[in-house]
Amino acid sequence: xxxxxxxxxxxxxxxxxxxxxxxxxxxxxxxxxxxxxxxxxxxxxxxxxxxxxxxxxxxxxxxxxxxxxxxxxxxxxxxxxxxxxxxxxxxxxxxxxxxxxxxxxxxxxxxxxxxxxxxxxxxxxxxxxxxxxxxxxxxxxxxxxxxxxxxxxxxxxxxxxxxxxxxxxxxxxxxxxxxxxxxxxxxxxxxxxxxxxxxxxxxxxxxxxxxxxxxxxxxxxxxxxxxxxxxxxxxxxxx
Amino acid sequence: xxxxxxxxxxxxxxxxxxxxxxxxxxxxxxxxxxxxxxxxxxxxxxxxxxxxxxxxxxxxxxxxxxxxxxxxxxxxxxxxxxxxxxxxxxxxxxxxxxxxxxxxxxxxxxxxxxxxxxxxxxxxxxxxxxxxxxxxxxxxxxxxxxxxxxxxxxxxxxxxxxxxxxxxxxxxxxxxxxxxxxxxxxxxxxxxxxxxxxxxxxxxxxxxxxxxxxxxxxxxxxxxxxxxxxxxxxxxxxx
Numbered sequence: 001x002x003x004x005x006x007x008x009x010x011x012x013x014x015x016x017x018x019x020x021x022x023x024x025x026x027x028x029x030x031x032x033x034x035x036x037x038x039x040x041x042x043x044x045x046x047x048x049x050x051x052x053x054x055x056x057x058x059x060x061x062x063x064x065x066x067x068x069x070x071x072x073x074x075x076x077x078x079x080x081x082x083x084x085x086x087x088x089x090x091x092x093x094x095x096x097x098x099x100x101x102x103x104x105x106x107x108x109x110x111x112x113x114x115x116x117x118x119x120x121x122x123x124x125x126x127x128x129x130x131x132x133x134x135x136x137x138x139x140x141x142x143x144x145x146x147x148x149x150x151x152x153x154x155x156x157x158x159x160x161x162x163x164x165x166x167x168x169x170x171x172x173x174x175x176x177x178x179x180x181x182x183x184x185x186x187x188x189x190x191x192x193x194x195x196x197x198x199x200x201x202x203x204x205x206x207x208x209x210x211x212x213x214x215x216x217x218x219x220x221x222x223x224x225x226x227x228x229x230x231x232x233x234x235x236x237x238x239x
Numbered sequence: 240x241x242x243x244x245x246x247x248x249x250x251x252x253x254x255x256x257x258x259x260x261x262x263x264x265x266x267x268x269x270x271x272x273x274x275x276x277x278x279x280x281x282x283x284x285x286x287x288x289x290x291x292x293x294x295x296x297x298x299x300x301x302x303x304x305x306x307x308x309x310x311x312x313x314x315x316x317x318x319x320x321x322x323x324x325x326x327x328x329x330x331x332x333x334x335x336x337x338x339x340x341x342x343x344x345x346x347x348x349x350x351x352x353x354x355x356x357x358x359x360x361x362x363x364x365x366x367x368x369x370x371x372x373x374x375x376x377x378x379x380x381x382x383x384x385x386x387x388x389x390x391x392x393x394x395x396x397x398x399x400x401x402x403x404x405x406x407x408x409x410x411x412x413x414x415x416x417x418x419x420x421x422x423x424x425x426x427x428x429x430x431x432x433x434x435x436x437x438x439x440x441x442x443x444x445x446x447x448x449x450x451x452x453x454x455x456x457x458x459x460x461x462x463x464x465x466x467x468x469x470x471x472x473x474x475x476x477x478x
Contacts, residue, residue: 131397131399156397158370158395158397158404158405159404160370160403160404160405162404164399164404165397165398165399165401165403165404165405166397166399166404200456201456202455202456202457203455203456203457204455204456205455205456205459207453207454208453208454208455208456210450210453211449211450211451211452211453212450213450214446214447214449214450215446215447216441216442216443216444216447217439217440217441217442217443217444217447218441218442220444
C-alpha cells in the first residue's frame with residue numbers, strides 16, 4: 001500500500017525517493033511501476049539491508065532492480081542536498097516517530113520533503129495506528145497542512161503483525177497539478193511493467209486503494225476538529 | 240458494523256432476530272434504528288447476559304430497549320419454530336464455528352435462517368478473519384450461495400482485539416426485492432431514532448459501510464475460484 005497509494009495517484013511517476021525501507025519491500029513494489037526511471041533509497045542503517053538480504057530474500061529482491069540507487073545515510077542530511085523539485089514521489093517508510101526518528105515527523109523535515117518534490121508531486125508517509133495514536137496523527141496532519149499546499153489525506157489498512165492490526169498513511173501533494181488521491185488515476189490493474197507479472201499482487205488493488213480513505217467516525221471527528229481550527233479552506237482538503 | 244451493515248441495506252427494517260449476542264452490544268446498535276418494532280434475541284447461555292450486565296453495562300444497556308424479547312435457547316431449535324418469513328433481518332453474532340457452534344455454519348442452519356426471512360430479507364453472519372480462515376470463508380460463501388437466492392457479499396473491518404485484527408461479515412439476501420449491500424439505501428446518517436442521539440457512533444458510517452466490501456486481491460482470487468466453479472450466473476453476485 002505504501003508504494004502504490006502514491007504512485008497510482010499520479011500519471012507516469014519517473015523519479016522516486018524512499019526514506020528508510022531498508023528491508024527492500026517498498027523497492028520491490030515500486031519495481032512494478034514501469035514508468036519509474038530512477039529510485040533513490042536513503043536508509044540510515046546498513047545492517048537492516050544486510051539482515052534483510054540474508055533472512056528475507058523475498059523482500060530484499062527489491063534491491064536487485066537496476067533503477068535503484070542506494071544511499072546509506074541520514075535522510076535528514078540527504079534530503080537537504082537534493083535538487084529542488086527532483087522527485088515525483090517520496091515514500092517515508094521509517095521507524096516509529098519516537099527517539100531517533102522523532103525528527104522525521106517534525107515540520108523542518110516535511111518542509112525539505114516538500115521542497116524536494118516537483119509541483120504536484122506526492123508524499124506518502126507511514127502514519128501510525130488510528131486506534132493507538134490519534135493525537136499523533138492529528139499533529140502530523142496539522143504539520144502537513146501547513147507545509148503541503150496541494151492536498152492532505154489519511155488512509156489506513158490492515159496489517160495483522162502491527163500493534164492494533166492497522167497502519168495508517170499520510171498522503172500529501174505539493175502545489176501544482178491537483179492530485180486526487182481517492183481515485184487512482186494510474187490504476188495498478190493497467191500497469192504492464194516487466195516486474196509486474198513475476199509476482200502477483202496479494203493485497204493491493206484499486207478497490208482497496210479507494211476504500212483505504214474511509215475513516216471511522218471517531219477519527220473523522222478528530223480530523224474535523226482540526227479542520228475547523230485550520231479554517232474552512234484548508235479543511236476541504238481533508239477527507 | 241454487524242448490526243448496521245444489514246439494517247442500513249434495507250428500507251425501514253421492522254422485525255429483527257439476533258442469534259447469540261448475549262453481551263447486548265448488537266442490541267444497543269439495533270436500538271438506533273427507529274423503524275424497528277420487534278427484536279428477538281436467542282442466546283444459549285444466560286450467564287453471558289448476566290456477566291455482561293454486571294461488568295459491561297455499556298454493552299448490556301441494549302437489553303433495556305422495550306422492543307427486545309429475550310429467548311434463552313438453542314438457536315438451532317428456536318429458529319425451527321419461527322413463522323416462515325417473520326424477519327426483515329437476522330444477525331448471527333455467534334462463537335467461532337468450531338465445537339458447539341459448528342452447526343451454525345452448516346447448510347441446514349442457513350436454510351432455516353433463509354426460511355425465517357421475508358422475501359428480500361437480509362442475513363448478516365460473523366465470518367472469521369480473512370487472514371486466518373480463508374478456506375472457511377470460502378466454504379461459508381459457497382453454502383450461502385446455495386441457500387440464498389438474492390445476493391451474497393463478504394465485508395470486513397478492523398477490530399484490534401480479534402485475532403489478526405480483523406473480522407469478516409457474510410451478507411446475504413433472500414429472493415425478492417433486490418438488496419444492494421454495497422451502497423446503504425437506509426443510511427445511518429439520516430436515522431433519527433430516540434436512542435440515536437444519546438450515544439454517538441464511534442466507528443460505523445456510510446463511508447465505512449461501502450469501504451468494508453473492498454477485498455484484498457488474495458481473497459478476491461479465492462472468491463473468484465469459487466465463483467468460476469459455481470458458474471457465471473451465481474458468480475456475478477459476489478463482489
